[in-house]
Amino acid sequence: MTARIGVVTFPGSLDDRDARRAVRRAGAEPVELWHDDASLHGVDGVVLPGGFSYGDYLRCGAIARFAPVMRQIIEAAGRGLPVLGICNGFQILCEAHLLPGALARNAGLHFVTRDVTIRIENDTSAWTRQYRAGQHIRVVLKSGEGAYMADPQTLASIEANGQVLARYASGNPNGSQRDIAGVISEAGNVAGLMPHPEHAIDELTGPSADGIGFFASVLQAVAIR
């Protein structure tokens, strides 16, 4: 049986369609989840896609964090459900305290769309097990508030615990501390990534096909789980 991966659409989500396409390309069945849903419809994993949920009003991700579907996701994540937040999804997961740290305005104060190389640091998580630690992959960064920030203790602890998922390896595009492009929860099932792997699944429309590994990884993780 194919894994079913839910992709949440909040009002203002933009990359939900792309995330579903990446899920399908990896061989899983994408399931549309609506922000208002009171159930996760039995999915095996969840992607929170990029975009501007609720128009980024108040603060990126601050309102989406209270959407009804998030209650289900927070609970399921506690039970080990794989969850990946991409860009705005990463911001939502930080706001929901499923991930440590926060995303701040880019150092250059401008929105940045750029093909970036990131280095995979943790290759054991549910979302990265098809990569090797140290592997460089080419993905798309497109964000205005992508600077990863955390207090010194948090930074020290995520470094010590192996919770840094990936780092920018072709220059720091947005002022992220320690070049951090993505982090993972202590349990290893909830991941947040600022660049977009779903925009790098095909060389025709992206800088590479390297990003498919995130979605292939979760298939493998779900099969074992």
Added chain:
Amino acid sequence: MSQDVAAAPRARAAQDTVADAAATPERAQPFAALGLTADEYARIARLLGRRPTDAELAIYSVMWSEHCSYKSSRKHLRQFADKAPATDVLLAGIGQNAGVVDIGQGYAVTFKIESHNHPSYVEPFQGAATGVGGIVRDILAMGARPVAVMDALRFGPADAPDTRRVLPGVVSGISFYGNCLGLPNIGGELAFDPCYAGNPLVNALCVGVLRHEDLKLAAATGPGNQVILFGSRTGPDGIGGASVLASASFGGTGEGAKRPSVQVGDPFMEKLLVECCLELYRTGLVIGIQDLGAAGVACATTELAAGGGTGMRVRLDSVPLRDASLGPAEILMSESQERMMAIIEPGHVPAFMDICAKWDVQATVIGEVTDTGRLEMSWQGVQVVDIPPGSAADSGPVYDRPAHRPATQDELLAADPGRLPLPAAGRDLRADLLLLLGSPEGGDKTWVTEQYDHYVRGDTVLAMPHDAGLVRIDAETGLGVALATDGNGRYCQLDPYAGTQLALAEAYRNVAVTGARPLAVTNCLNFGSPEDPAVMWQFTEAVRGLADGCQQLGIPVTGGNVSFYNQTGGTPIQPTPVVGVLGVHDDVRCRTVSGFTAAGASVVLLGDTRPEFGGSLWAWLRHGHLGGRPPAVDLDAEKALAGLLAVAAARGLLLAAHDLSDGGLALALAESCLSGGTGCVIQPPADAAVFLFSESAGRAVVAAWPDALPDLVSACAAAGVSAAVIGTTGGPALELTGLFSVPLADLATAHRAALPALFG
């Protein structure tokens, strides 16, 4: 929530009713302050058989404005229809919100470009942002899903202090709105010239996709059907003109009557509105739909009723307001963003409301369609409007304004660039290449384009810095559309007829180099005041040039926009028609890129090069010279070149193809080296300056594998396109044998320096 606002007690003076208007014909009205002439005011009274009410005057003043009525241009724009080539690709043409073109496989696309020049100078961020929002709603109103945007931007000198206010504001406004809306920005233009210092040009293009059967028209049909206004509430945005009425009616004169004149955009609301409309369309409930742009409710109601040949009864006090103090005239004229109007059968209203509620979009029934042929509006129980809708929408004045070729035109043509000293020594040619490459005009535009998301929706095959944007429509078949916009104020200043055809030819060629077949044309005609006969001459020449050019190329004009009054004092901008060409790509997987991505391919120059420097970037940047004739136009040669490029792409003969335009072969080679990361070695002919910097039209530089070269050469011969092998790709530099060599790293440094140095 709207009901609360509508029910809130308001202090207001008595309204000017239809009965009042009939009873007090002598009452003076501020028509001149609203931009109407005495003749136009008299025309309204003749049409109505009485003076208009204040609310009616508001409707006519906006509907008969140059912006909405095309009163100075309409007579000339007819040529686009009169000279339209025979074609079966047009599903809807000029006069609709946007033209609709059949691209095969049951798909159609709709596209249009529109100006937001004046608001963008007053308030660059919101002006540019709402420019994007407005054109997206035009596309949405045709029943299409918007899939990409582009922007053609022109500013004063890049180093002028005011450009540092306007350019970053415009770019962040476009970035803010387009990115949040989730539409990839796939290209456009960025140009600088002193003539745009007080009149920047911000032209926004949107393209949308629909199935043939999903086409929607702006027509209110079926008496008894309900008129629903949905989206944002109506506030006091963009109603400078209505404030005149407000202060006249209320007796106010001071600052209190002043309203903000530039609209404020909310891309989040627009995103909800887009998804909400598309879901409504899928239900098949929508009988007619119209976006609210310039002239807001006044325009939407008159055009829907006129389009349906019906009447409409509207209760203006049902319109949900953001500012409870607005009166009927202000509600009619408000340009509040993110609003649409739909016509729905009464029984379908609950289903309509459910979908709006799902998307958190406020929707309100404000009236119904009638069979009276009258547009009637009430406000708090009194009738304030009673007009034939066609009189506002279609019966506006049409002017045949005087047009005279100015005497200065001869001096301009006589200033022959042939007298300019051409560089011959290698170091001089190299210096001129780096001058062009390092200029804001010829340099890298990443500082701007990096602020735009071109990846969202996952179907962008080509975007900046390629010649055209290319978007996949169908992932199964590879069907896609290519789009490019071009304009060249310098060429048009020298010869508006030829200059406009050169803009058309360049956009056509930019689409063709990707391997797409050019199919249809949109345009945004940016000019000075139509009341200046010299400007009017430029305008008539440009329109004639475009209509003739499209006829010769066999591609119809599907719609467009005119922006007049782009002038500071008595000095107009250079005539700047911006031409957008849309092409269809049968399989985007066979697209041709512009960069040299591998070594060992032959570099082939297609087309003929003549010593043509009139209006060229080289003459302007190197000598500050603008004079003589622009490059010769040969549209048959353009057609042959485009046909060849499509064949070559389909047969996989090309590694790369890049259009030659501003800066000639020199800039094209440098760009292909930089975007593909591979150098080239070129063997120049004796007249290297002409070879490198001439801007002869109808040319492209391509790279082909040696084993494909015989095929390419014979295809060129068959198409009647001259082809010269001028070098080979490879190596760490752009090298012109015997003249100069510039390492790619130095080329990149020069190319990338200009905009970041100026704008941070």
